[in-house]
Amino acid sequence: MGERWWHRKFRGCGYRLTVPREVIFTVLSKTSKHLSAEEIYIEVHKTYPAIGLTTIYRTLELLVEMGFILKFDFGDKRARYELAEGLQGKQHHHHLLCTDCGKIIDYTDFAKEEKELLGQTEKGLSEKFNFKITNHLIQFYGLCSKCQKK
């Protein structure tokens, strides 16, 4: 696990490299799911039972701040996290959420058309409202194939 690539950025920001940070980052790196703090805690706990939930929260906040991971709210009352774009070949994407079973689908396919419209819209909004846009959130809600049959 001794990868150096992100250790450097870490040290560069004056942060110490610790076991919990290494472990939590690794968990996020190896899943394609959108894990909550507690789910990460449970996973981490299997191998490192000494690491506490508080540390999970603190580390997640740090990783978000450093741009390693993204924090999402999918409406289920808890924050969920996933690796940021650029890492592990992750691409910028949006989400499709099943309001029945909670399934989350990543999609990047329509990024082309979307990106164009987004650019246009952001430009228009920036001008009209003198607003400096830095980020956007796009989510579609509905029923997944399984839940449509119920």
Added chain:
Amino acid sequence: MGERWWHRKFRGCGYRLTVPREVIFTVLSKTSKHLSAEEIYIEVHKTYPAIGLTTIYRTLELLVEMGFILKFDFGDKRARYELAEGLQGKQHHHHLLCTDCGKIIDYTDFAKEEKELLGQTEKGLSEKFNFKITNHLIQFYGLCSKCQKK
């Protein structure tokens, strides 16, 4: 205040018409802000100090369910509500959120281009993932004009 138009729908659903419901609905009808449950409580409390916060929550839930109001999460840890589209000339719109001061801007201007892309995207996603899309959430984050100067 004796408007009958929404009273009818209310009764039609088997719900009783009560003072709290009338008052809370009226508050939402008369503001263009995106109020939280507590803010609504405070407003209501000025004229009807006997109405409790629990009733505010319950009534808001009911109004959402009946389609009179919409519930939003703007990332400030509390739900915010506004009159649904169609009522009081409200149009379907999205939001521009200042991450510094919390300012919320409604915009409907770019609805045309957006609507087109949304339709396309929703269609594509529906087909590709066999997902029945019923709703969407689009928000832009950034700095408002005032906060850019700080």
Added chain:
DNA sequence: TTTGATAATGATAATCATTACCAAAAAGGT
């Protein structure tokens, strides 16, 4: 290597928005 200043951790308590409970009050048909 040891040391020492400082950052990080983890157990616990505190927050705070939202819900659950339940006895009392209000609504509306008779």
Added chain:
DNA sequence: ACCTTTTTGGTAATGATTATCATTATCAAA
């Protein structure tokens, strides 16, 4: 006015996230 059913409002409970703070780990310097 009466009766049945809803609705209400005070209070306690919930549950995710944060704050506290004594203890431990990190890492640059000696």
